[in-house]
Structures are given as C-alpha cells and as structure tokens.
Amino acid sequence: MQLIIESLFNGVAIGSVLLVAALGLAIVFGLMGVINLAHGELMMLGAYSTYVTQLLFKQIPMLKPFYDIYVIVAIGIAFIVSGVVGILLERSIIKRLYGSPLETLLATWGVSLILQQFVRSVPLAYGSGVVVALLIALSSPLLLPDDLLAGTKGKFIKAGTWFLSAIAGITTGGILSSLVSKLGRASARNVDVTAPSWMRGGIEVFGTTFPKTRLLIILITLISVVLVSIFLSKSSWGIRIRAVTQNRSMSDCLGISTETVDVLTFGIGSGLAGVAGVAVSLLGSVGPNVGGSYIVGCFMVVVLGGVGNLLGTIIASLSIGVMTDLIGAGRLLTIWPTMPSPLASTIDFFATTSMARVMIFALIVIFLQFRPAGLFPQKGRMVES
Amino acid sequence: MNLGVISKFLFFMKLSKRIFAGLATASLATTLTACGGSDTSGSAFDDSVTVGILHSLSGTMAISESTLVDTEKMAIEEINAAGGVFVDGKFYKIEYIVEDGASDWPTFAEKSKKLIDQDGVPVVFGGWTSASRKAMLPVYESKDSFLYYPIQYEAQECSNNIFYTGATPNQQSEPATDFMYKRSPAAGKPFFLVGSDYVFPRTSNTITKAQVAQLGGKVVGEDYLPLGNTEVAPIISKIKVALPSGGIIINTLNGDQNVAFFKQIQDAGITPANGYYVMNYSIAEEEISTIGPEFLEGHYGAWNYMMSIDTPASKKFAASFKKRWGEDRVVADPQESAYNMVYLWKQAVEAAGTFDDNAVREALVGQTFNAPQGPVEVMPNHHLSQTVRIGQINSSGGFTILEETGVVTPQAWNQKHPSSKGYACDWTDSSKGEKYKL
Numbered sequence: 147m148q149l150i151i152e153s154l155f156n157g158v159a160i161g162s163v164l165l166v167a168a169l170g171l172a173i174v175f176g177l178m179g180v181i182n183l184a185h186g187e188l189m190m191l192g193a194y195s196t197y198v199t200q201l202l203f204k205q206i207p208m209l210k211p212f213y214d215i216y217v218i219v220a221i222g223i224a225f226i227v228s229g230v231v232g233i234l235l236e237r238s239i240i241k242r243l244y245g246s247p248l249e250t251l252l253a254t255w256g257v258s259l260i261l262q263q264f265v266r267s268v269p270l271a272y273g274s275g276v277v278v279a280l281l282i283a284l285s286s287p288l289l290l291p292d293d294l295l296a297g298t299k300g301k302f303i304k305a306g307t308w309f310l311s312a313i314a315g316i317t318t319g320g321i322l323s324s325l326v327s328k329l330g331r332a333s334a335r336n337v338d339v340t341a342p343s344w345m346r347g348g349i350e351v352f353g354t355t356f357p358k359t360r361l362l363i364i365l366i367t368l369i370s371v372v373l374v375s376i377f378l379s380k381s382s383w384g385i386r387i388r389a390v391t392q393n394r395s396m397s398d399c400l401g402i403s404t405e406t407v408d409v410l411t412f413g414i415g416s417g418l419a420g421v422a423g424v425a426v427s428l429l430g431s432v433g434p435n436v437g438g439s440y441i442v443g444c445f446m447v448v449v450l451g452g453v454g455n456l457l458g459t460i461i462a463s464l465s466i467g468v469m470t471d472l473i474g475a476g477r478l479l480t481i482w483p484t485m486p487s488p489l490a491s492t493i494d495f496f497a498t499t500s501m502a503r504v505m506i507f508a509l510i511v512i513f514l515q516f517r518p519a520g521l522f523p524q525k526g527r528m529v530e531s
Numbered sequence: 532m533n534l535g536v537i538s539k540f541l542f543f544m545k546l547s548k549r550i551f552a553g554l555a556t557a558s559l560a561t562t563l564t565a566c567g568g569s570d571t572s573g574s575a576f577d578d579s580v581t582v583g584i585l586h587s588l589s590g591t592m593a594i595s596e597s598t599l600v601d602t603e604k605m606a607i608e609e610i611n612a613a614g615g616v617f618v619d620g621k622f623y624k625i626e627y628i629v630e631d632g633a634s635d636w637p638t639f640a641e642k643s644k645k646l647i648d649q650d651g652v653p654v655v656f657g658g659w660t661s662a663s664r665k666a667m668l669p670v671y672e673s674k675d676s677f678l679y680y681p682i683q684y685e686a687q688e689c690s691n692n693i694f695y696t697g698a699t700p701n702q703q704s705e706p707a708t709d710f711m712y713k714r715s716p717a718a719g720k721p722f723f724l725v726g727s728d729y730v731f732p733r734t735s736n737t738i739t740k741a742q743v744a745q746l747g748g749k750v751v752g753e754d755y756l757p758l759g760n761t762e763v764a765p766i767i768s769k770i771k772v773a774l775p776s777g778g779i780i781i782n783t784l785n786g787d788q789n790v791a792f793f794k795q796i797q798d799a800g801i802t803p804a805n806g807y808y809v810m811n812y813s814i815a816e817e818e819i820s821t822i823g824p825e826f827l828e829g830h831y832g833a834w835n836y837m838m839s840i841d842t843p844a845s846k847k848f849a850a851s852f853k854k855r856w857g858e859d860r861v862v863a864d865p866q867e868s869a870y871n872m873v874y875l876w877k878q879a880v881e882a883a884g885t886f887d888d889n890a891v892r893e894a895l896v897g898q899t900f901n902a903p904q905g906p907v908e909v910m911p912n913h914h915l916s917q918t919v920r921i922g923q924i925n926s927s928g929g930f931t932i933l934e935e936t937g938v939v940t941p942q943a944w945n946q947k948h949p950s951s952k953g954y955a956c957d958w959t960d961s962s963k964g965e966k967y968k969l
C-alpha cells in the first residue's frame with residue numbers, strides 16, 4: 147500500500163511539472179494553433195523572475211520581513227513578465243505570420259535564441275527595466291482615453307508614451323543595479339533559486355516522505371489548471387476565445403474583436419509559461435538553457451493529449467509521469483518480486499532513466515499510430531482544414 | 532490544423548534545430564575568432580613565441596572553460612614578468628592566440644588545425660570535455676603537434692601527442708572509493724552510483740564497481756541521467772529502495788544536473804544526518820558556490836588541488852588569481868592543472884633548448900614542478916604524478932581536507948577496468964609505446 151502511494155505520488159509529482167509546463171502551450175498551440183518554439187524561453191524568463199524576486203526580498207530592507215512568501219509574489223511577477231514578453235512577441239512577429247505555421251516555427255525559434263542570448267549578455271537589472279518599459283508602453287493605449295490617441299496629435303502622444311516608458315525602464319534598471327549589485331552585471335552562469343526554509347524538507351506521512359517543494363508544485367499546477375478551465379468555460383472572454391478557435395470569421399462577423407482575443411490568448415498562454423518557470427526553478431538551477439530541456443516534453447504532452455483539449459493534456463502529462471516512475475525506478479519489480487525471470491530482466495533493463503525515456507517515447511509513437519489525433523481528438527466541425 | 536501536419540512540423544522542428552544549431556555555431560565561431568595576445572611593449576625580450584589557447588568561450592561549456600583561459604593567461608603573464616622563456620641564449624616573450632571551441636567538438640578539431648597550420652604555434656593548451664579531446668586527438672597525431680589537456684578524466688587513452696595534467700581514475704576515484712568504504716561514517720555500507728549518461732561516468736563507474744567487489748563491498752544500484760534532463764525523482768526512489776538505511780552514493784553528474792540532484796535529495800531525506808554520504812568527482816569550489824553549500828555540507832569530494840590547502844604555494848596561487856581576476860573568484864582543481872601545464876611546458880622548452888616538438892617531448896618527461904598542490908612530476912606515460920586529497924564540504928563553501936595520500940603515479944590504462952588490466956603506457960621506450968603488456 148505504502149509502495150503504491152509513493153509510486154503514485156512520484157508519478158503525479160513528475161506529471162505535474164510536465165503539466166504546468168505544457169499548460170501554456172496547450173492554449174497557444176492547442177487553441178491558437180501557433181507552434182511557439184520560444185515557449186521554453188518564456189518559462190526561462192519566469193524562472194529568472196523568481197531569481198530576481200528572491201534577490202530583491204533578500205537585499206531590500208523593506209521587503210526582508212516578507213522573505214518567506216517571496217515565491218508567491220514571484221508567481222504573479224513571472225506571469226506578468228512572461229505575459230508581457232509574449233504579447234510583444236505576438237504583436238511584433240506572430241501576428242504577421244498567422245496561417246503560415248512553418249514561418250512561425252522558424253521565427254519563434256529565432257526568438258528563442260535571441261531570448262537565451264539576451265539573459266546571457268544583458269544584466270538582469272536592465273532586463274527587468276526592459277520589461278517595465280514594455281509593460282508601460284503596451285498598457286498605455288488601454289489606459290489613456292481614446293480621443294487623446296486620435297489623429298496626428300495621437301501619434302505624438304503614442305511616441306511620447308514610448309519615450310516615457312523607455313526612461314522608466316532605464317531608471318528601473320539603474321535603481322535595481324544600484325540596490326542589488328548582483329543584478330547589475332551580465333553573467334552567463336547559472337543562478338540558483340533557494341526555497342525559503344519552510345518549503346524545504348519533507349512531510350512524513352505513514353513512513354513515506356513527501357518533499358514540500360513537490361507538494362507546492364502540485365498545488366501551483368492544480369490552481370493554474372482550475373483557474374484556466376474556469377476562465378475558458380465560464381468567463382465571457384473565455385467563451386470568446388473558444389468561439390474564435392472554432393470559427394474565426396464567423397466570430398469576427400458577430401462582433402468579436404479577434405485581434406484582442408489573439409493578444410489575450412497568447413498573453414495568458416505565455417504568462418502560464420512564466421508560472422511554470424517558477425515551478426521548475428524550485429527543482430533545479432536557473433540558466434539560459436533551462437527552457438530547452440522542457441520544450442520537447444511540452445509538445446509531446448499536448449500532442450498525446452489531443453491538440454486543443456485541456457483534459458487530454460492533463461491526463462497525458464499525469465500518465466507520462468506515472469509511467470516514468472513505474473518504468474524508470476523499476477517499481478514493477480518491487481511490487482511483484484516473484485516475476486518470471488525473462489520478464490524481470492527486461493524490466494530491469496529499462497529501469498534506468500535513459501532507457502525509461504526511450505521506452506516512453508516508443509510507447510507514445512506506437513500509441514499515435516493507432517490514435518493519430520491523441521487521447522481526446524477534437525470532434526465536431528472545426529473550420530480548419 | 533490536423534495532426535498529420537503537426538507531426539510533420541514537429542519532425543521539421545527537430546531537423547531544422549539540428550541544421551540551424553550547426554549553422555549557428557559555425558557563424559558564432561567565425562564572429563568570435565582570434566582575439567590577439569598581450570601587448571608587445573617592453574624591450575627586455577630578444578624574441579617572442581606564440582602559443583595557442585583553445586577552450587569554449589561560447590555555448591554551454593563556456594562557464595567552466597573560461598576559467599581555464601583566465602588561469603592560462605595569468606600563468607603566461609607571470610612567466611613573462613619573470614623574464615619569459617630562456618631558450619638557446621635568448622629570452623622569448625610568450626604571446627598567445629585564444630581560439631573559441633564554441634562547446635562544439637568538431638570546432639575544436641578545426642581550430643586546432645588553424646592554430647597549427649596557420650599560426651604555427653608550437654603548443655596548444657586546450658579542451659575540457661572528453662568529447663572535445665577525442666575530436667582533437669587525430670589532428671595532433673597526424674600533424675605530430677602537441678596538445679596539453681588539463682582536466683581530470685576517465686583515462687584509457689595515452690597519446691604520444693597529448694600531455695595530460697589532470698587526474699586519472701587511480702588518482703581520484705580509487706582513493707575516494709577506498710576512503711568511503713573503509714574510513715567514512717558510512718564505512719562498510721552498500722554503494723549506489725549516479726552519473727550523467729556519457730563516457731566519463733560510465734567508465735569511472737565500471738572501475739568503481741570492480742574496486743568495490745575487490746574490497747568486499749556491494750554496489751546495489753546505478754543510474755545515468757541523460758544530459759540536459761533534470762528530472763531526478765525516479766533516481767531518488769531507486770536510491771530509497773536500494774539503500775533503505777543509508778549508504779554511500781558515488782556521484783558523477785555533470786553541471787546543472789547536480790543542482791537538481793542535491794536540492795531534491797535533501798527534500799527527500801537523503802542527507803548525511805540520515806546516514807547517506809555522497810562522494811563527488813565533478814564538484815569543486817566553483818560548483819559548490821553555484822549549487823549552494825547548504826545543500827552540500829557534510830558530503831565529500833576528491834581532488835588533487837583544493838583551495839583550502841594551507842601551503843604558501845597554494846595561498847599564493849589563490850591570491851594572485853583573485854588579484855588578477857577579482858576578489859569574488861575562486862580557484863579549483865582544473866585551474867590548478869591548467870596553471871601547472873603552462874609552467875611545465877616552459878620548463879621543458881628551456882631544458883630542450885628549442886621549441887621543436889620532439890626535443891620538447893623528450894625533455895618533458897621527468898620534469899618536476901612545485902605546484903600549488905605540492906610537487907608534481909611528468910611520468911613516461913605523459914600523465915602527472917600527483918597528490919590525492921579527500922575533503923568534506925563545509926558550510927563556508929570549501930573543503931575541509933581529511934586525508935592526503937602521498938604522491939600517486941598515474942595509470943593511463945586502469946588496472947581495475949577489465950579491458951585495460953595488465954597494460955601500461957611508456958613513451959620513453961620505443962619498444963613499449965602507447966599500450967604494452969606489463
């Protein structure tokens with residue numbers, strides 16, 4: 147019994163990392179059909195946001211008493227940072243490439259390289275400054291009254307907001323780098339996020355240790371999934387997103403601003419990548435390449451689950467998690483020690499992390515031969531051909 | 532969009548990733564070409580000689596390898612400040628050309644060719660990963676030129692054209708295994724081996740398994756994490772099943788994977804307090820500061836050089852490095868090896884009285900140097916005899932040195948590995964050479 151609980155917990159723990167990483171992609175790729183290869187780098191930005199937040203809470207006297215809850219603050223910050231960068235990406239590049247997935251793929255891959263090099267060569271303080279500038283510049287048209295932005299006068303005002311936000315960005319960068327000297331230097335080195343002491347160690351229940359960071363990640367995943375599904379099924383914007391997904395031109399005719407829907411969907415998907423970044427930063431180190439190790443897994447989960455289906459993504463990631471633990475840790479042998487020897491030696495052969503990966507990929511390939519559209523294929527009349 | 536199209540894109544994604552990775556590194560390599568050596572002022576020298584430095588300055592290995600470039604530059608500057616190389620009645624100033632291997636193994640071979648053919652350097656100091664060394668080896672052998680390689684590695688190689696200043700397994704992992712089994716707090720307990728999935732951990736663990744069997748101990752499990760993968764949960768569950776009441780873990784994980792490993796084993800209760808002790812072969816002072824001493828405290832490491840060695844030579848080395856490159860910098864074993872090899876090359880050239888490859892190679896064997904770790908000597912198999920130290924990681928991010936062996940002679944062909952047992956290497960005797968039966 148204890149064995150089954152432990153195995154199940156491990157499976158859910160591995161699966162929830164996959165799920166939180168794939169959730170944003172399930173929206174961007176699943177609902178919008180955009181193959182965003184920069185998704186991993188948006189996660190990386192989330193992880194770096196966690197690092198910056200941690201440093202700020204450690205070094206600024208005013209924030210010090212709240213150090214213990216910096217991770218929760220970091221989730222919000224990471225969502226905003228990745229969301230804003232995602233929106234910029236959508237407005238500047240992806241918007242022009244809708245309907246040509248191959249070009250999108252190449253362009254977003256290029257963006258992923260740019261983002262990796264950006265965190266290597268730009269000090270994090272000024273990186274944060276860029277995000278602040280983008281936040282102000284992108285949100286100002288929404289905040290200012292419409293008549294101000296009309297006509298020739300509007301053009302100047304728009305240029306003015308960009309100018310002001312640039313100044314705000316530079317100031318932020320300057321202030322941050324003078325407050326925390328570590329943020330003022332560019333470095334290609336991996337950095338480390340340390341969980342506050344209450345989140346370290348494990349909880350012992352019935353002789354089984356449940357690591358607290360894993361529990362927190364499961365909680366983050368659970369909350370994200372619940373919020374996303376409520377948003378998509380209940381809120382009016384969620385319904386609009388689904389309408390546009392199902393029939394873009396009809397939605398357009400009925401008065402839904404498809405462009406706003408695109409920005410919103412992409413922004414939320416990117417923001418969720420940021421949240422995933424917070425989660426993975428608690429497990430390993432944070433570096434420019436952190437996103438690359440997750441991107442293939444994310445696509446795998448979304449494809450296996452059935453593109454455009456949130457429930458499929460959830461089930462796919464959890465079952466991959468459970469399988470990884472079952473195969474990789476050789477659990478079947480522990481559960482059934484009297485197994486006939488040829489079977490036992492086969493299972494033993496696959497009971498390493500490398501071979502478990504091979505096995506899982508092979509199983510997925512076989513599965514997709516029989517169910518090419520994944521676990522839960524889209525039914526009904528989709529406009530896409 | 533239907534799935535057929537998507538799977539095609541996924542395939543294309545993989546393909547293009549590979550092609551573009553190649554293109555990107557190629558273009559990086561061309562933009563980051565030679566940045567020339569030190570200034571040519573000062574007239575105390577009669578002539579100058581240009582040497583090659585070849586490490587990754589971009590890509591994933593840049594973080595580690597750039598520290599070697601810094602150390603080699605420092606050694607060259609020190610030698611120049613002390614009058615340069617004295618050869619055949621003339622004082623030569625050492626100049627250097629730094630090339631970028633870009634963490635891409637074929638690039639290492641290509642840049643080696645460039646340094647030898649175009650720049651005509653008599654020696655190249657370079658490499659970190661075994662893969663880069665294996666890529667460079669044929670170049671140096673076919674051109675009969677000389678490479679100095681500074682990293683502790685799996686051995687099982689002995690080239691006439693490579694000179695190895697890092698530890699071989701019998702100068703690192705063997706004394707460490709012995710210590711763990713006989714004298715550590717987990718003495719007599721079973722072993723579990725964890726490593727990244729590439730040649731060094733697999734070779735090193737083959738040797739460890741043979742040694743544990745000789746000692747009468749038990750290896751109860753081993754696992755390899757594919758490079759780039761940081762999901763260690765299955766390994767942790769295996770360790771808990773295999774070692775229910777504590778034991779010895781031998782860790783040869785690489786780079787970032789260590790961060791994930793140590794963060795997560797601590798949460799899972801695999802700590803020194805619970806009787807689990809990890810012996811590490813790839814964690815030096817530089818890595819401790821990245822991972823965080825709070826995760827590593829109480830675990831062990833084995834190296835030839837540790838920053839905490841309390842001798843004037845060691846302190847001077849650490850102090851001059853900090854003075855040259857910044858107070859927050861640390862020195863570690865790979866850097867010390869890199870430092871030694873520049874000095875040993877200088878001594879050999881002076882002893883040979885020429886920069887000619889063959890004469891230098893002959894003069895090199897038998898050279899001794901008072902290194903930061905203590906005396907080292909070049910042996911006939913082109914490896915160094917050196918001291919092995921076992922240290923316990925302390926809360927301030929350094930090693931508390933527990934044991935020091937005497938000077939250990941290197942085995943290019945490991946005597947515990949089944950494929951090389953009973954073989955040795957001797958380049959001073961033409962009848963013996965690369966691999967002869969003892």
